[in-house]
Amino acid sequence: MSENDAGQIKPFSQITQHDVARLANASQAAVSRVIANNGYVASDVRQRIEDAAEQLGYRPNPLARGLTKGQSNIIAVVMADIINPFYPIALDALTDAIQRSGREVLLFNAAHHQTVDDVIPAVLKYRVAGIIITTALLSSKAAEMCESMNVPVVLLSRHSQRSESFVVRCDNQLGATQAAQLMISGGCKRLAYIGGRPNSSTNTDRRVGFVSAVEKAGLAPVTVIEEIFDYRWGMDATAALFADVPDIDGVFCGDDVIAFGALDCLRFKLGKRVPQDVSVVGFDDVPSAAWSAYDLTTIRQPLELMVEKTLEFITSTDPRAPRVHTIPGELIRRSTVREPLLKA
Amino acid sequence: MSENDAGQIKPFSQITQHDVARLANASQAAVSRVIANNGYVASDVRQRIEDAAEQLGYRPNPLARGLTKGQSNIIAVVMADIINPFYPIALDALTDAIQRSGREVLLFNAAHHQTVDDVIPAVLKYRVAGIIITTALLSSKAAEMCESMNVPVVLLSRHSQRSESFVVRCDNQLGATQAAQLMISGGCKRLAYIGGRPNSSTNTDRRVGFVSAVEKAGLAPVTVIEEIFDYRWGMDATAALFADVPDIDGVFCGDDVIAFGALDCLRFKLGKRVPQDVSVVGFDDVPSAAWSAYDLTTIRQPLELMVEKTLEFITSTDPRAPRVHTIPGELIRRSTVREPLLKA
DNA sequence: TTGAAAGCGCTAACAC
DNA sequence: GTGTTAGCGCTTTCAA
Secondary structure, three states, X not given: OOOOOOOOXXXXXXXXXXXXXXXXXXXXXXXXXXXXXXXXXXXXXXXXXXXXXXXXXXXXXXXHHHHHHOOOOEEEEEEOOOOOOHHHHHHHHHHHHHHHOOOEEXXXXXXXXXXXXXXXXXXXXXXOOEEEEEOOOOXXXXXXXXHHOXXXXXXXXXXXXXXXXXXXXXXXXXXXXXXXXXXXXXXXXXXXXXXXXXXXXXXXXXHHHHXXXXXXXXXXXXXXXXXXXXXXXXXXXXXXXXXXXXXXXXXXXXXXXXHHHHHHHHHHHOOOOOOOOXXXXXXXXXXXXXXXXXOOEEEEOOHHHXXXXXXXXXXXXXXXXXXXXXXXXXXXXXXXXXXXXXXX | OOOOOOOXXXXXXXXXXXXXXXXXXXXXXXXXXXXXXXXXXXXXXXXXXXXXXXXHOOOOOHHHHHHHHOOOOEEEEEEOOOOOOHHHHHHHHHHHHHHHOOOEEEEEEOOOOOOHHHHHHHHHHOOOOEEEEEOOOOOHHHHHHHHHOOOOEEEEOOOOOOOOOEEEEEOHHHHHHHHHHHHXXXXXXXXXXEEOOOOOHHHHHHHHHHHHHHHHOOOOOOEEEEOOOXXXXXXXXXXXXXXXXXXXXXXXXXOHHXXXXXXXXXXXXXXXOOOOOOEEEOOEOOHHHHOOOOOOEEEEOOHHHHHHHHHHHHHOOOOOOOOEEEEOOEEEOOOOOOOOXXXX
C-alpha cells in the first residue's frame, strides 16, 4: 500500500523476531524468550513484545526453530494401506489429536514403491518429535536408527517383540476369543478363519485367539486360510473354503473388509443365507460395517483410547514405564451371527 | 565401535557437510555444491565428495536447507473429510506421487475443530512448496496470504471463480448429464437428486448438470434434496423423498456414499427393487461401489490424471497458462440402473 | 573452479 | 532480568 519503509508491510510471516524486537524496543533474545515462553522477562517488556508480535502478525519459523533445537515440532505418521477403511479413521483421529497438541503431521505412504524401512531415513531427516507406524513392521536396523537419533517410535495396532519401540494395540486375541464364543453359543460347529497377511502380528494374534478358543470348546479344528487384507481375497477365500469344506457354518475374518468379501461371496455366489446357514464375524468395525447391506457383527477397535495412548507414549519420558499397551476391543453384535435358540 | 576420532561413527544423519568436506579434503561449500547439484566443481573433487558422503552416510538436513532457501521441500495437503472413502484413495495417490517426486507431505486435517482457513497460517509457517486443498474452499483472505508468500495453491476436486488458485477437477456437470441420460434411456420418468453439502461446488455442479439434462429431455422437474455427503443422509433423504413423491423411479446421488445409503433405504426399508423399481447412480466410484452388495453404477473420477495435473500445477511457472483443468469422468455401468427394453 | 564468509531465523549459554 | 554472542546446517555471494 504505502511505498516507503514507514508503513511497509512485509508479506505474511516474513516477520522475524528482530522486527518484533525493534518495534517493542527490546532485544531479539527477549523476544525469543517470550515466544518460546522460556526464560525470565519482565512483565512490562513481555507485554510490549506480545503487543508488537500481535501487531506485526509475527509467526515463528518452525524450520529455524527446528534447526537450532535439533528437533522439529513434527510427528511422522507412516501408513502403508491407506485404502483399507480402518486406516482413514485412524488417520483422522491421529491427525486431529496431533494438531490439537500443537504439532504437525508429516505423512509417509509406505505403499507402492516404498517399504517402511525405505521411508525411515526420509522421516529422520526432519528431526521429528516422534514416529507413528501403522500397518507394517520395522526392521531392527530401522528401529536402531530411530533410537540412535532418540526419536520415539510407536507401533500402532502392531506388535513386535524385539524392538525398543512402544506398542499400542487392540487385544486381538481377546477379540478373536469373543468372536469364537459368540459363534459357538449360536450353535456353530464347523468354523473357519480367513486371515490377512500371514506374518503380520494382527493376523497372527487373531488367528491364534480364534483357533485356541475353538479348540478349547472341543469343536473340530478351525480351517485356516490367509493371504491379504482385502475384499477380493475375502471373496476368493470363501469360494475356495466352501469348495473344500462345504459344511462350514461359521467364518471369522481377519478384518471387516475380508468379511465383506466373504459375505458377498456367501450370499451372491454360493447362495447361502447369513446368518441362518453360516455366521460371519469381522474385526475393526469400520463405518461400512454398520451399513444395512452388511450389518456386520464385529469387534470394534478402541481407536480413541489407542490414539490417546499413542500420543502419551510419544511424549513420555519415564524410561522404566511399560512400553506395550493393550486395550480390549468391543464386540459389536449386529446381524451376521446366528443367535442361540431359546431353550424355552 | 572404535573409541577415537579415527573410526568414529556419529549417530545417523548427525553428519554434516563439514564432516564430508573434511573427509573429502574439500571445503564445505564444495560439498554443498555437489549435494545441491548447483555450481561448478571439478570432477575429481566431486567424485571424492560423493564417495565421502556415501561412506559417511550423509543426509542433508531439510530444516537447514529450508531455512536458507526460504522454501522447504514439503507439500501440504489439506483435507477435511478423510472418512469419506473418496479421500483416502485421493490421499493415497497424492502422497505416492509427491513422494516419488522427492518431496514430503504435511497433512492437515481441517475437520473437527478447524477449518481450512484456520490451518493455512500453520501451513505457511513451513514455507511449503505448494498447498493442495481438497474438500473445502478457501476464503479469499487465506488465498491472498498464500499468494503473498508465493505459495501455489491447487484446489483438487473443487471449483472457485474468484481466487487465483489452480483448480483441478472432474467434469461434474458432464458426469451428471451422462447419469441422467443413462437413467432416461432406461425408461426412468420421475427423477430425483440427493445432494451433499449444498454450497459446495461439487454438489452444485452435479445438481445443475443433472437437473438441466432432465429438463432438456422434457421430463418432470427433478426433485432435489441436499444436505451432506454421508451414508446416514443418503438413507434419511431417500425415506423423506419417497414419503413425499412415491412414484420416483430414478435417483442420482451426490456421491457414492449417499448412494449406498439410498440403496439400503430402498431395499431394506422401503422394500423397493433396484433397478426394477428404481434406478440409482452415484458419483466417484469408490472401491466399495464395486462390491457385490452394492454393485453401483456410478461416475468414476479420473484420479490418476487429476493427481498428475495437480503436481504439474504446483511446479508450473508459466503465469499465462490456464489455471483450471477439467477432466471428464467415466461412466461405470454396473447393476443399479435399469437397462432399456430391447425393441426387438 | 574453489574457499572464506555472511547470513537464513531461531535458541541457549554467558556475562552484565 | 536483560542483551550479547555463538552457533544449528545449509546456500550463496564474493574474491581469489
